[in-house]
Every structure is written in C-alpha cells, then in structure tokens.
Amino acid sequence: MAKFDMGAAWEDSVTLLKSHTALTGTIAAVFLFLPTLAVSWFGPVPIEPAAGATFEQMMASFRESARQAVPYQLLIAVIAAIGGVGILRLWLSRSSVSVGDALNFAVKMIPTMIAVQLIMGLAVGLIAAVLIVPGAALGGAFGMLLLFVGLLAFVALCAYLWGRVAVVSPLIADRVQYNPLAALQEGWALTRNNGWRIFLFLFLVTLVVGITGLIVGLVVGAVAGTSEGIGRILTGFVEAGFAAVSGIVTLAIAAATYRQLSIRGGSDIFQ
Structure with missing residues (x-):
C-alpha cells in the first residue's frame, strides 16, 4: 500500500475548508460554536480550591468540577457529532446534498457514532488495565518502573490507534456504514501501514491549533x-x-486523509 502523503493531505484539507464555505460555516456555528458558548456562559463554573488547600482538597475540587461538567460535555459532544457528520456528508458526497439532507443523515448516524466511541473507549480501557494496573498494584521500586514503562507503552498505543481509526467518521459519512464494527474494520484496513504517519499529521495540526x-x-x-x-x-x-x-x-484533515487513502485503495473516486 502506498505511503500516506501529509503534504497532499494538507492541500486537500485546505480545498475542503474552502468548499461549501457558507453551508459548513453555518453548521459549524450552530453545532460547534453556539453549544460551547452557551455552556461557557451558563454552565457550571469550575470550583477553585481555597487558598492553602491540601492536595486531597484540590483533587476533591477537581473531581466535583468534572462531575458537574460531564452532562454538559456529553450534550456538546452529541450536538457536535451531528454537525460534524453533516459537514463530512457535504464534503464527501458525490452528488448534490442540501444542508437539511446532510443533517438528517447525521441524526440517523448518531447511534453508530456513539457505538464507535464506546468500542474505542472499551479498547483503551482494556489497554490501560493491561499496561498500567499491574505496575500500580505491585508498588515498590520495581512497580514504579513497571508503571512508567506501562504508561509509555499506553501513550504509544493510543497514538497509534488514533492514526488507525482517524478515517472512521468520514468513512461512515461517505459509505453510509451503520455497523460500527464494520466501520472500524474498514477504517483499519484503509490506514494499514500508515498509522504512524497519519498520527504525526494529526498531531502536528492539532498542536498548532492548540x-x-x-x-x-x-x-x-x-x-x-x-x-x-x-x-x-x-x-x-x-x-x-x-x-x-x-x-x-479536524474534520477537514480526517476527510482529506480518507479521500487520499480511498483513492489509492481504488475503491472510490472523488470529484
């Protein structure tokens, strides 16, 4: 399989960002900008530890802030998923698609997207249990060493997984794949031998934006x-x-990555 070309993917990302600008900008404003703005203004304020608080008190404040924020973040994630899949549908469709059609399609795909996230979360949890828990449970100098090695391996595997599943969302939007396991399998096949290169591309762009x-x-x-x-x-x-x-x-670079790998795989032709 041909190597993933980061330069070509970036150029295609820019092309996608310039296409359907008014439509994608409207969807991004409604489904990405406004929900976050509403939560920032009207959602819970993070709890700040009192001056001179102990480490345990600071952690308790952090946990309580996270607990209060979870429902709002889940709501934002669902709304953002609808908008994201809608934008991907506009970008990747080979025929004319209206905003209404794209959003209607995105709503139908919510169960699939949630299932994909749950499967990935389970996989990451299992990896963490295998690599991190033994060292943490063992204790002592050897346990600390084992924990450190496990953490490094965990970060590396998560980075690799990020690269391998990066095209799952655009694949779902393009191929109308309702089966989450099939979507993950197809995405994994498309990114074969390119996981680290795709991760590096995603990481560099994310780093600059961040x-x-x-x-x-x-x-x-x-x-x-x-x-x-x-x-x-x-x-x-x-x-x-x-x-x-x-x-x-992020949507643009994922869509550009998918388009490049699909064309090279000979399964799709994008205009």
Whole structure:
C-alpha cells in the first residue's frame, strides 16, 4: 500500500475548508460554536480550591468540577457529532446534498457514532488495565518502573490507534456504514501501514491549533480576567471560537486523509 502523503493531505484539507464555505460555516456555528458558548456562559463554573488547600482538597475540587461538567460535555459532544457528520456528508458526497439532507443523515448516524466511541473507549480501557494496573498494584521500586514503562507503552498505543481509526467518521459519512464494527474494520484496513504517519499529521495540526488557541485564551484572560461579567463573556467567545475552528479543521484533515487513502485503495473516486 502506498505511503500516506501529509503534504497532499494538507492541500486537500485546505480545498475542503474552502468548499461549501457558507453551508459548513453555518453548521459549524450552530453545532460547534453556539453549544460551547452557551455552556461557557451558563454552565457550571469550575470550583477553585481555597487558598492553602491540601492536595486531597484540590483533587476533591477537581473531581466535583468534572462531575458537574460531564452532562454538559456529553450534550456538546452529541450536538457536535451531528454537525460534524453533516459537514463530512457535504464534503464527501458525490452528488448534490442540501444542508437539511446532510443533517438528517447525521441524526440517523448518531447511534453508530456513539457505538464507535464506546468500542474505542472499551479498547483503551482494556489497554490501560493491561499496561498500567499491574505496575500500580505491585508498588515498590520495581512497580514504579513497571508503571512508567506501562504508561509509555499506553501513550504509544493510543497514538497509534488514533492514526488507525482517524478515517472512521468520514468513512461512515461517505459509505453510509451503520455497523460500527464494520466501520472500524474498514477504517483499519484503509490506514494499514500508515498509522504512524497519519498520527504525526494529526498531531502536528492539532498542536498548532492548540497552541494558537492557548495563546489567544491567555491574552484574553490577562486582559479581561476570568471572573463573572465581561471576563466570562469574552472567555466564552474564545472557547467557542476555538471549538468551532479546531472542530472543522479536524474534520477537514480526517476527510482529506480518507479521500487520499480511498483513492489509492481504488475503491472510490472523488470529484
């Protein structure tokens, strides 16, 4: 199988981002930007530990903040999934598709997307149990060494899995694949011998977008603060804007990767 070309994939990503701009921009605004903005403004505020708090108290504050945020994040994830699959459908369809048709298709695919995420979550959990739990349970110097090696292996395997399943969402959107196991199998076959190259491509783009968002967030936080009022309003805009931009860029590079591998595999022809 031919090697994945990162340069060509980036050029195709830019082409996709420029296509259907008005339609994809509208979907991104409604399904990526607005939900994040609403949660940033009206959702729970992270609990800050009191001055001089112990490590246990800080961890308790963090756990409580995470517990309060989970329902909102799950809602955002479902809404973003609908918008994401809708955008992928517009980009990858070989015939004219309206926004309504694309979103209707995305809603039908929600069970498949959730099932894929659950399967991947289970796989990552099993890997963690095999690689991390033994060292943590053993204790002592040897246990710490085993835990360190296990953590390194866990990170490496997760990175590899990221590259191997990167095209599953665009594959589902393009091939109308309702079976999550079949979608994962087909995506795994498409990325054969290219897992690390795809991971590197995704990682580099994500890193650049993440650093840019972090810098903008820090500047806004330093100027306006993060307290109630104008600070929270501006911070919410930055978070929502970053969610929309990073989301649509991630979709574009995944779709471009899928298009390249599909064409080389001889199974599809994109216009």
